[in-house]
Amino acid sequence: MRPVVRTDGAGAASDPLFSGASGAYLGLLLAPPIVPGLKWVGVTEAWALYAALVGTVTAVTTVIGWLLSSRPAVAVTVGATRARWLPAAIAAVYAAVGFASLEMSGVSGVLAFFFGLLAVLLGVAVAVMSQTRYTAAVTAGAEELTRWRASWPESAQRRRLHVGGAIASVATIGFAVGAVFDIALLQYISQVLFPSGFVLLSTGGTRTVVATERGLEVRLPIARRFYAWEELESYELDAESLVITRRWGTALRFATADIDDVSLAEWTLAERLSDD
Structure with a gap:
């Protein structure tokens, strides 16, 4: 809740x-x-x-x-x-x-x-x-426990780039084919698909995470997201990535090497989530 x-x-x-x-x-x-x-x-x-x-x-x-x-x-x-x-x-x-x-x-x-x-x-x-x-x-006014700044893990970043690039490429080719052969439906579908691929290509940057008594706040360049502790299920930490699993939705992934104080981040999560 x-x-x-x-x-x-x-x-x-x-x-x-x-x-x-x-x-x-x-x-x-x-x-x-x-x-x-x-x-x-x-x-x-x-x-x-x-x-x-x-x-x-x-x-x-x-x-x-x-x-x-x-x-x-x-x-x-x-x-x-x-x-x-x-x-x-x-x-x-x-x-x-x-x-x-x-x-x-x-x-x-x-x-x-x-x-x-x-x-x-x-x-x-x-x-x-x-x-x-x-x-x-x-x-607002919540006590800050710790914070870290990290990008996506390298493997996850590669997947995003591959999928985003594939979608953008297919959309570009589809639009060109639709324009040459005057297929309006193909042009419209391509126009809808292209922004989706572009979003995947451009949203893999560094994020700031602020852990508070109420939950995790993820700060992006133009947006902020909040996940209450009750919405998070568990976490997994290894040499490459810190993965925080949500009860509903995609997991939050961060490159371990980018986190300044890994021990403090892990302790904060361990106090509130289970360790897979």
């Missing part, structure tokens, strides 16, 4: 970045249905449809951004649960429906597909930002 943190927003500053991203996310999802609605009432001019799209995205972003900017506790609440990934999943389904309806809905389907893909990116950004804000809230 994750630690409970205050979410009443007392003393919290406004959060324009999270609120703006959330507003833009909703704006992208709400804008495409405007087009068939306007066409149904007889508005077919390109400039009017374009203005309606831009106006809808702008209006929704502004309103939602204003509503959430004074409620920073919303981000903390969302970040405390796995539901933070739901917006990205909804946007992915939205884009898939738009693609499936291309022949029937025409430009509306195209807009739904591309706006949905953009919304997926914003949904991921919202999830990461909310997770970071929850981590900051739950670790």
Whole structure:
């Protein structure tokens, strides 16, 4: 069970970045249905449809951004649960429906597909930002036990590079083949796959881990993650790597050689987790 943190927003500053991203996310999802609605009432001019799209995205972003900017506790609440990934999943389904309806809905389907893909990116950004804000809230004032800074073990790093490179290469080749032979589906799938491979290639850097009385905080260059001790199951330490197994999800892996005080890190984990 994750630690409970205050979410009443007392003393919290406004959060324009999270609120703006959330507003833009909703704006992208709400804008495409405007087009068939306007066409149904007889508005077919390109400039009017374009203005309606831009106006809808702008209006929704502004309103939602204003509503959430004074409620920073919303981000903390969302970040405390796995539901933070739901917006990205909804946007992915939205884009898939738009693609499936291309022949029937025409430009509306195209807009739904591309706006949905953009919304997926914003949904991921919202999830990461909310997770970071929850981590900051739950670790505020917590007693620090130890910390270390380490990269991925060499073997794990090689696997990430191989898999990421393979995905990016297949996506690049697939897009080129789709462009040459005019296969739209192959081009779309390749555009979705390429970012996945790029993420694997670019996220294998050094991380800072802070062990506190409440759990482990993993600090990345642009995000922070928190794992309560109850979410972690065991650890395994050898000359190459320190592996911390989670009860649900992938294990946390660190290069042993990068850890300054291996003994202190092991003692901290041994006090709270079982040793495999």
